[in-house]
Amino acid sequence: MSIEGKVALVTGAGQGIGRAIALRLAADGADIALVDVNGDRLHAVADEIRAVGSKAISVVADVTDRSQVQSAVDQAEHELDGFDIIVNNAGIAQVNPLADVQPEEVSRILAVNVEGVLWGIQVAAAKFRARGHGGKIINASSIAGHEGFAMLGVYSATKFAVRGLTQAAAKEYAADGITVNAYCPGVVGTDMWVTIDERFAALTGAPKGATFEKFVGGIALGRAQTPEDVAAYVSYLAGPDSDYMTGQAGLIDGGLVYR
Numbered sequence: 001m002s003i004e005g006k007v008a009l010v011t012g013a014g015q016g017i018g019r020a021i022a023l024r025l026a027a028d029g030a031d032i033a034l035v036d037v038n039g040d041r042l043h044a045v046a047d048e049i050r051a052v053g054s055k056a057i058s059v060v061a062d063v064t065d066r067s068q069v070q071s072a073v074d075q076a077e078h079e080l081d082g083f084d085i086i087v088n089n090a091g092i093a094q095v096n097p098l099a100d101v102q103p104e105e106v107s108r109i110l111a112v113n114v115e116g117v118l119w120g121i122q123v124a125a126a127k128f129r130a131r132g133h134g135g136k137i138i139n140a141s142s143i144a145g146h147e148g149f150a151m152l153g154v155y156s157a158t159k160f161a162v163r164g165l166t167q168a169a170a171k172e173y174a175a176d177g178i179t180v181n182a183y184c185p186g187v188v189g190t191d192m193w194v195t196i197d198e199r200f201a202a203l204t205g206a207p208k209g210a211t212f213e214k215f216v217g218g219i220a221l222g223r224a225q226t227p228e229d230v231a232a233y234v235s236y237l238a239g240p241d242s243d244y245m246t247g248q249a250g251l252i253d254g255g256l257v258y259r
């Protein structure tokens with residue numbers, strides 16, 4: 001219960017990794033603001049959190065819109081009576097060879113994966129400062145933020161960008177007692193990978209499931225990652241045991257990319 005009584009906001013919390021992070025931080029003792037552009041699943045996740053004894057609120061917001069991120073953080077502070085941790089987890093994938101990438105798809109993925117993280121950092125840090133205490137900012141990068149993957153070039157660029165923002169923010173906010181770190185998962189069995197696999201199949205003729213299995217085949221620990229594997233690392237980043245760590249983008253991938 002290392003974050004007992006803290007308030008954490010998690011974006012992209014309706015499913016997948018974000019849902020697992022929200023549930024884990026609740027189990028660690030935090031009250032949770034769940035944010036997602038898709039409201040359908042948020043209420044179910046909120047109910048799961050209440051079942052473990054934490055408070056939860058659901059906020060439908062699009063992280064590409066800074067004013068919506070601001071409103072979500074304000075609502076979390078007001079309704080949960082505090083604000084201590086933000087997990088900028090929302091993200092989208094995009095699979096296309098660089099030769100075929102179109103301007104509108106680049107704009108969209110930059111808006112979600114890079115601007116969404118930037119607004120989360122900016123709004124959360126301002127809130128911590130206004131409240132007169134430090135805080136934890138935790139951002140979603142990826143193995144693709146340490147190594148560019150074919151067909152995932154623009155996605156990889158966004159995840160490298162998250163590492164850049166994480167390092168700069170760590171330096172800018174350290175004096176305020178705010179730490180900023182990122183988590184870099186590998187191959188996690190979520191809807192995102194279903195979409196990636198289907199897109200590889202459509203583009204290359206690979207059978208459905210083959211691309212996922214190929215990536216999983218490279219993992220030293222011999223299995224695909226679960227959202228809970230990622231959430232366990234985020235739990236560490238959210239808690240006091242990581243207080244002396246900032247500006248890092250740690251790989252949590254079962255042994256796939258080595259840095």
Ligand SMILES: NC(=O)C1=CN([C@@H]2O[C@H](COP(=O)(O)OP(=O)(O)OC[C@H]3O[C@@H](n4cnc5c(N)ncnc54)[C@H](O)[C@@H]3O)[C@@H](O)[C@H]2O)C=CC1
Pocket residue numbers: 011012013014015016017018035036037038061062063064089090091092093112116140141142143184185186187188189190191192193
């Ligand atoms: N699944 C994987 O293997 C890996 C995922 N990641 C990263 O982890 C994060 C979570 O990924 P998954 O859970 O797998 O994805 P997912 O696709 O299963 O879930 C993403 C969630 O984010 C929400 N979202 C998307 N755009 C949004 C926006 N503009 N505003 C608010 N919410 C929005 C979606 O509605 C969805 O609920 C992403 O940033 C992803 O890039 C990193 C490495 C590996």
Ligand SMILES: CC(=O)C(C)=O
Pocket residue numbers: 093142143144152185186187192196
């Ligand atoms: C989804 C992701 O982050 C990959 C393929 O590294």
